[in-house]
Amino acid sequence: MSERLKKILVILTATIIAVMSLMPFVWMVFASFMKSGEANVYPPKLFPDEFVLTHYITLFTRLNLTGYLINSIVISVGVTFISLIINSMSGYAFAKMAFSGKKQIFNSLLSAMVIPGQVTMLPVFLMLKYMGFINTYWAILIPGMASIFGIFLIKQYALSIPDSLIEAARMDGGTEIQIYWKVILPLCKPILVTLGIFTFMGTWNDFLWPLIVMTDSSMYTLPVALANLMGEHTQDTELMMAGSVITIIPVIIVFLALQKYYIKGIMLGSVKG
Amino acid sequence: MKSKTKFSALLLFLGPSLGVITLFFFIPVIAAFSLSFSDFDIYSLGSWEYLRFVGLKNYIDLINDPLFWTALKNTFYFVLLGGPLSVGVSLGTAMLLNSKYIRWKGMFRLIYFLPVVTTLVAVSIVWRYIYHPRFGLLNYVLSFVGIGPFDWLGDPNLAMPAIIIMAVWKNFGYNMIIFIAGLQNIPEELYEAASIEGASGWQRFRNITIPMLAPTTLFISVITMIGYFQLFAEPYIMTQGGPLNSTLSIVYYMYQEGFRWWNIGYSTALAFMLFIIILIGTLIQFKVQKIDE
Numbered sequence: 001m002s003e004r005l006k007k008i009l010v011i012l013t014a015t016i017i018a019v020m021s022l023m024p025f026v027w028m029v030f031a032s033f034m035k036s037g038e039a040n041v042y043p044p045k046l047f048p049d050e051f052v053l054t055h056y057i058t059l060f061t062r063l064n065l066t067g068y069l070i071n072s073i074v075i076s077v078g079v080t081f082i083s084l085i086i087n088s089m090s091g092y093a094f095a096k097m098a099f100s101g102k103k104q105i106f107n108s109l110l111s112a113m114v115i116p117g118q119v120t121m122l123p124v125f126l127m128l129k130y131m132g133f134i135n136t137y138w139a140i141l142i143p144g145m146a147s148i149f150g151i152f153l154i155k156q157y158a159l160s161i162p163d164s165l166i167e168a169a170r171m172d173g174g175t176e177i178q179i180y181w182k183v184i185l186p187l188c189k190p191i192l193v194t195l196g197i198f199t200f201m202g203t204w205n206d207f208l209w210p211l212i213v214m215t216d217s218s219m220y221t222l223p224v225a226l227a228n229l230m231g232e233h234t235q236d237t238e239l240m241m242a243g244s245v246i247t248i249i250p251v252i253i254v255f256l257a258l259q260k261y262y263i264k265g266i267m268l269g270s271v272k273g
Numbered sequence: 274m275k276s277k278t279k280f281s282a283l284l285l286f287l288g289p290s291l292g293v294i295t296l297f298f299f300i301p302v303i304a305a306f307s308l309s310f311s312d313f314d315i316y317s318l319g320s321w322e323y324l325r326f327v328g329l330k331n332y333i334d335l336i337n338d339p340l341f342w343t344a345l346k347n348t349f350y351f352v353l354l355g356g357p358l359s360v361g362v363s364l365g366t367a368m369l370l371n372s373k374y375i376r377w378k379g380m381f382r383l384i385y386f387l388p389v390v391t392t393l394v395a396v397s398i399v400w401r402y403i404y405h406p407r408f409g410l411l412n413y414v415l416s417f418v419g420i421g422p423f424d425w426l427g428d429p430n431l432a433m434p435a436i437i438i439m440a441v442w443k444n445f446g447y448n449m450i451i452f453i454a455g456l457q458n459i460p461e462e463l464y465e466a467a468s469i470e471g472a473s474g475w476q477r478f479r480n481i482t483i484p485m486l487a488p489t490t491l492f493i494s495v496i497t498m499i500g501y502f503q504l505f506a507e508p509y510i511m512t513q514g515g516p517l518n519s520t521l522s523i524v525y526y527m528y529q530e531g532f533r534w535w536n537i538g539y540s541t542a543l544a545f546m547l548f549i550i551i552l553i554g555t556l557i558q559f560k561v562q563k564i565d566e
Contacts, residue, residue: 205392
């Protein structure tokens with residue numbers, strides 16, 4: 001094969017895969033602006049005859065999407081910030097504090113990662129039910145406050161901070177909490193951003209747990225609301241596409257704004273083996 | 274040797290995380306294990322006095338439950354076909370983007386990666402319409418090459434393949450990123466030396482790329498397998514486990530038993546079966562990798 005032919009083949013393949021990756025999103029966006037019924041015709045249309053906002057208006061007025069959007073934002077932002085603080089304190093302690101049993105505790109945490117989350121769902125649900133947290137934000141916030149993966153990421157990163165820096169701060173009379181807040185956290189900023197995006201997106205996109213603990217429709221997150229809407233509005237393709245657009249847009253924005261940190265996180269997560 | 278940190282500081286820094294993980298992970302694991310030997314159901318939910326120890330009954334019932342075997346078979350179908358397919362597409366696209374002929378690598382990588390970050394529920398809904406037998410985009414595109422039309426989600430033989438296609442589309446970008454990094458770590462000299470000795474492209478791939486990527490591939494295979502065993506949202510949204518239970522997965526069955534019918538003892542037994550299967554799968558992959566070396 002000549003160089004030129006090879007080059008054309010490679011670029012052509014890459015372009016076809018790019019089109020296949022994007023096509024569902026392109027169709028989703030255009031279909032969301034179509035008039036009712038326009039997405040259910042043969043042959044299928046890609047572009048709407050005219051752009052209408054009907055479905056977005058319906059979602060935000062009649063179908064209470066604002067409430068779901070607020071639920072999703074409060075929960076995702078809340079879990080992200082609380083877990084960042086708790087995980088970073090813990091990761092820092094595992095990296096830089098000396099105490100007996102440290103290795104054993106850390107290793108038992110790591111080996112617990114092989115247990116799939118589904119195993120704990122029923123007991124945690126029952127606990128939260130007896131505590132009265134079902135159908136409140138706490139049902140997602142509390143179990144999400146700490147994660148083993150988060151502690152692991154921070155610990156690996158904090159190991160690279162020189163002990164001398166911490167010693168110097170201690171000589172200056174800094175308390176442990178001051179050292180953490182003024183020395184450790186600023187130095188850990190890149191990993192905190194990385195972990196923050198992972199947590200935010202993971203919480204935003206999560207489906208099974210919110211589906212279980214949010215049974216009252218006013219407490220639905222966007223994915224749960226969308227799944228529920230699907231049951232009643234299966235025929236309203238354009239409306240469902242508008243709902244999908246609104247659910248997806250926030251994660252796309254966060255990803256595009258911080259993609260470098262996200263990609264770095266994938267690499268950090270994959271070197272542990 | 275550093276002096277030991279004061280207990281009060283440890284309590285402050287480790288207390289919250291270890292407390293939450295113990296209370297909402299370790300204790301629930303033990304509780305789930307205990308519940309799987311009980312007949313905890315909707316009556317026990319109201320009052321604990323109806324709770325009884327039943328020994329291995331839930332596990333024996335599972336083995337005699339045809340739906341459990343159906344769910345198991347479907348999940349294995351998804352994992353054993355979808356897993357290798359995903360890893361293969363990830364490796365293929367990683368090599369494609371690693372090619373010297375490609376310009377705008379960053380843009381291609383971004384586009385390929387977009388499905389990974391998007392909400393699974395939303396894309397499952399989009400794909401449900403793409404798979405529509407009459408108005409769907411996929412059948413329309415296939416009609417140009419004279420294939421179809423297929424009732425993707427309505428045909429018991431096609432529903433799972435349809436879910437696999439969507440899962441590959443959604444997930445390949447993640448592992449692709451890891452493969453790209455792995456490929457970039459292979460020294461260029463190896464390929465040059467092989468070329469001088471007259472090795473073909475396939476031989477270089479087989480004898481350099483594959484062995485050099487082995488640790489990466491193992492890691493990717495394990496995380497992909499673990500993730501795929503937990504199949505839930507796709508069938509929930511696209512097929513409700515149907516048609517004829519052809520897409521009922523273990524997690525979906527666990528969800529139905531536990532949270533729809535409140536057969537909590539039975540459902541936790543199901544969850545433990547899932548755990549054991551994932552554990553065995555992980556160990557097998559490590560073993561296979563060892564033998565290869």
